[in-house]
Structures are given as structure tokens and as C-alpha cells.
Amino acid sequence: MIIIFFCSFLILFYSYAGYGLLLYIMVKCRRILSRRRVPAGVLPELTLLIAAYNEEDFIERKIANTQELDYPAGKLQVMIITDGSTDRTPEIIRRYPAIRLLHEDQRNGKTAALNRAMEQVTTPIVVFCDANTLLNKAAILNLVKHYEDPRTGGVAGEKKVIAGQDEGAAGMEGVYWKYESTLKRLDAELYTVVGAAGELFSVRTALFRPVERDVVLDDFIISLRINLMGYRIAYAPDAYAMEAPSFSITDEHKRKVRISAGGFQSIVRLKALLNVFRHPVLSFQYISHRVLRWTLCPLCLPLLLISNAALVWMGAGVGYSIFLAAQLAFYVLAITGYWLAGRSVKIKVFYIPFYFLFMNVAIFEGFFRYIKGRQSAAWEKSARSMAAVS
Incomplete structure (x- = not known):
């Protein structure tokens, strides 16, 4: 019983507090040994790929937000894929000729939609973004500057959950994401972000590989498979996607269960990452930050x-x-x-x-x-x- 007690306590402590403390110490040591500088360069052409499903109530606000982004218009292509939508979302998007719309009536899931959209992307960088989020004006600029480092295969933005005054328990989603953002900053400074959030992340188009149609956490799988190619995922906390919390704790519960099911699927699909001898730093981060919690x-x-x-x-x-x-x-x-x-x-x-x-x-x-x-x-x-x- 003493062994069970202390093993359980140590695993819980390490996963939720100890890893963060250890990461902080390791990053402090890294800062002493080296200084990472991100140089400024020529802005690349890129595609902002937005996945939208039945977003007629919000899509015009999203388009307006996209048009306000601080990035040269000639270098920014906007593509919105609405596969499976049954409301007026595609009709609304067609009013904006500068936006490329991809739509099929058949509903095959977000992963299948992204795979189909990526076949149409011709720019060297693609930025993935959800339709129910708003980006800060400098988000794209703050993402692309990290690609000056040739080791960077992708860049994760920050998710900010904006809770209103009466959000209740669902507002705790924001507290959780503040904690997660702190860990992501430290993870990225040590080596890499361990799994990007789909609300806002970008990749080098050449590194994207089609994802199996049954994958639940497409963003997680895409970013970690880029890690397995030998590239790191950088973190841009000054590029953020603002999102409201779940409408109710019931909606948040459905979302969490879906993410958890996808987490177990991801562990199986990414079993190569459990080999700490082949990927010592990456596997250490992946197991400590993700696998233990799931x-x-x-x-x-x-x-x-x-x-x-x-x-x-x-x-x-x-x-x-x-x-x-x-x-x-x-x-x-x-x-x-x-x-x-x-x-x-x-x-x-x-x-x-x-x-x-x-x-x-x-x-x-x-x-x-x-x-x-x-x-x-x-x-x-x-x-x-x-x-x-x-």
C-alpha cells in the first residue's frame, strides 16, 4: 500500500507540477548556454486555411477579422472549406470574391476536409485556423517570423479562451489554457511544442502529409509527425486565436470526452514517440506532457x-x-x-x-x-x- 500510495502521488505530482518545474530549470540552463535569435527576413507567401462547419452566425465576423490581419494582401491567400455544412455558410462566403471557397455536400469529417484542401495549397506556408476564433492583427506576422530558422517545421499559436462575467464552470477552460500556454512556452524553448492546437497553427506545406480519415485530433497528429521528420514546432505566444468557452458544462464535457478518445488514438498512431532511445528529448517531452495525463x-x-x-x-x-x-x-x-x-x-x-x-x-x-x-x-x-x- 505504501508503494501504491507513493507511486500514485509521484506520478500525479510530476505530471501536473513536477514536469513544469523541471522544464523551467532546464530552460534556465539552456538560456545560459545559448541565445536563440529569430532574424527578420522577407515575408513568404502563405495560405490561411479556415475549416468551417455550419458557422452562418459567425462567419461574416470571421471574414472581417481575416481582412484586418496585418500582412501584405498580395502574399496572403484565404481559403475556407465548408464540407458537410447544411446552413448558409457557403452562400455567405460566396459574397467575398477574394476568398476561395471549397465545398462539398458530403460530410466526411474535418480531417478529410483538410486533406482535400491541402491538395489545392500552392504557397510554401499554410496557416490552419478554426472558423469560430478571432486572430489578433499581427498573428500571421508573428507566426511566419519563426520560419527563418530552417529547423522549424511548424509554428503553434496561442489559444486564448475569453470568458464573460457569467460563464460559470465552463470559464475554467480559460484557466486551464493559461496553464497549458505556460508549459508550451517552456516546451518550445527547450526544443518543441508537443502537439499544436487546431485553433491556430502553421506548417511548411512541403512537410504536410495526408492524415488518416478516421483521425480525431488532426492538429496533434500533423504537428507531431513533423517532429518525427526531425523538425521542431516553434511557439508564437504573440499570435493568438481568441475563442469563447463552451456554452455550458455539458458542451465542454462532450468536447473533453472526444479529445480524450482522440488522445488514446494518437498514442497508438504515434507509438514511435514512446521510444526514448530514438527520440530522447522529444519523447521525454511527449511522455511527460501528454502521455502520462492521458x-x-x-x-x-x-x-x-x-x-x-x-x-x-x-x-x-x-x-x-x-x-x-x-x-x-x-x-x-x-x-x-x-x-x-x-x-x-x-x-x-x-x-x-x-x-x-x-x-x-x-x-x-x-x-x-x-x-x-x-x-x-x-x-x-x-x-x-x-x-x-x-
Whole structure:
């Protein structure tokens, strides 16, 4: 029981705090040994590829945002793919002749749509962006400057979740992404971002390889396969996509379960990355930042509680009793947060433990969905509180 207790605790601590601390120390040492400078050069031609599915309520706002981007018009091509959309999204886009529209009535999923669109891209750089996000004016400029480094195969932008005043528990998505953004900065400074977010990332067109049609996390797979080719994924925190949080905790739950199912699929498809002898730094980052959270951490939570309770029952010492009391208090806060979330009451002290537990429960659900083969790659549109995005 002592071994189970300490192994569970150490895995959880390392995954959620220890890795970040170790990464910070390693990056500090790297800064002493070398200074990485990104030189300014000639701006390349690029394609901004936007995936849109039934976005008639937001697409005009997205197009207006695209037209305001600070990048030479002659070097920026805008392409929007709307495969499977059944609303007025394609009709609205046709009003803008400068935008290239790709549309098929058949719905094959976002991955299939991106594969089809990439066959039409002729520029050396392609920037992927979701239709329900708004970019800061200098986003494209801040992405492309990193391609002056020939080792850079892709550049990940930052996702910012903009929560309104009454977003409730779903607003904790923003807290989570702030934490993730910090880790991404450190990951990129050590070597590479471990998996780009589809809201905003770019790649060298020549390095793109078509992704299997059943892939759920296309952005994750695309960026890590570029890593396997020997290139790094840089991080541009000054290029960001603003997105509202999920409309409700129910919508966020559906999204998290889908991402979790895709995470297990990705681990299988990217099994070469588990070989730390072949890819020492990349595998270290990948396992520490991603694999542990999707595999061992959800298992360690109940194991830590059960082993702790058993040790207290066996009279192992007062320290275990204090730790058990802290664990029980955490779960009480999380359950209270769940109860409040159902009533749209916003008290942040309950939301952090609730959201942490909520994410790990979603991983269990995603795992069973994956092994049963029930997770479709078909395009899924999440309801979001777009009024929060300014």
C-alpha cells in the first residue's frame, strides 16, 4: 500500500507540477548556454486555411477579422472549406470574391476536409485556423517570423479562451489554457511544442502529409509527425486565436470526452514517440506532457485515495491521516463545484477542483469510447458563448 500510495502521488505530482518545474530549470540552463535569435527576413507567401462547419452566425465576423490581419494582401491567400455544412455558410462566403471557397455536400469529417484542401495549397506556408476564433492583427506576422530558422517545421499559436462575467464552470477552460500556454512556452524553448492546437497553427506545406480519415485530433497528429521528420514546432505566444468557452458544462464535457478518445488514438498512431532511445528529448517531452495525463494520471487518482484510506485504517501514521483529510476536502470541493455548475452559480474556489476532476473523468469516458470504436472523426460543432469574444 505504501508503494501504491507513493507511486500514485509521484506520478500525479510530476505530471501536473513536477514536469513544469523541471522544464523551467532546464530552460534556465539552456538560456545560459545559448541565445536563440529569430532574424527578420522577407515575408513568404502563405495560405490561411479556415475549416468551417455550419458557422452562418459567425462567419461574416470571421471574414472581417481575416481582412484586418496585418500582412501584405498580395502574399496572403484565404481559403475556407465548408464540407458537410447544411446552413448558409457557403452562400455567405460566396459574397467575398477574394476568398476561395471549397465545398462539398458530403460530410466526411474535418480531417478529410483538410486533406482535400491541402491538395489545392500552392504557397510554401499554410496557416490552419478554426472558423469560430478571432486572430489578433499581427498573428500571421508573428507566426511566419519563426520560419527563418530552417529547423522549424511548424509554428503553434496561442489559444486564448475569453470568458464573460457569467460563464460559470465552463470559464475554467480559460484557466486551464493559461496553464497549458505556460508549459508550451517552456516546451518550445527547450526544443518543441508537443502537439499544436487546431485553433491556430502553421506548417511548411512541403512537410504536410495526408492524415488518416478516421483521425480525431488532426492538429496533434500533423504537428507531431513533423517532429518525427526531425523538425521542431516553434511557439508564437504573440499570435493568438481568441475563442469563447463552451456554452455550458455539458458542451465542454462532450468536447473533453472526444479529445480524450482522440488522445488514446494518437498514442497508438504515434507509438514511435514512446521510444526514448530514438527520440530522447522529444519523447521525454511527449511522455511527460501528454502521455502520462492521458494514461496513468486518471488511474492514480483513485489509487491514491484508496491506498491512503487503507494506510490510515492500518494505523500507518498521522501524516497519512492529514493527507487523507486533504484529499477528502478536495473531493468535497469538486462535488460542490459540480452541484453549483448545474445551477449556474459562479464561485471559483469550487471550480478548480471540479474542473480538474471533470477532465480526468472525461479521460476514462474517452478511453472506453476509443476501445469500443464509437468515436467518429466526423465534424462536430461545439456550442460556444461567442458574446464573450471581443
